[in-house]
Amino acid sequence: MVQPRHRVLVIVSQRSAYLSKARESPHDLISPALRVLMKNQLTKEPVPLSQTRLLAVQNWRTRSFLVFDIANADYNVMLGHLPEHNQLPVVVAHFSKKKTGYMANSVVSRRVNHDVGMLHNANGFEALPPFIEDHTSGKPPAYRNPRDITMLKVIYI
Helix, strand or coil: CCCCCEEEEEEEECCCCCHHHHHHCHHHHHHHHHHHHHHCCCCCCCCCHHHEEEEEEEECCCEEEEEEEECCCCCCCCCCCCHHHCCCCEEEEEECCCEEEEECCHHHHHHHHHHHHHHHHHCCCCCCCCEEEECCCCCCCCCCCCCCHHHCCCCCC
């Protein structure tokens, strides 16, 4: 059976034992997130790690957000910043005291897809995923070589 394409938002709160792992080795959170999605019937069958691609990590003081794609063979690093190449359905794996998974609503889906495109654009032509933003120091990230500065706007959805 062919695995459908999905984008996965992983939310790791400070209450989770996974917070330090999310910050130190975010790739290691893909397997636990896939297990949560499988347990909550958001994937039909086990997903091999070879069918995933970590795209973005944002670390904040009290939580971390990771985004990875499942079975997105059409992903193109030269076009990943364009909105029309960021229209995947989004599912969420949330790690707090409990672990839960659910389908993202349309607002969250638009925000996640927009933010992935924005991070791809902001990091420039030479950069490859995963794009990592660290907000833990309180300083906003600096983008020294964006692809298209007109796309560097935040959309509040």
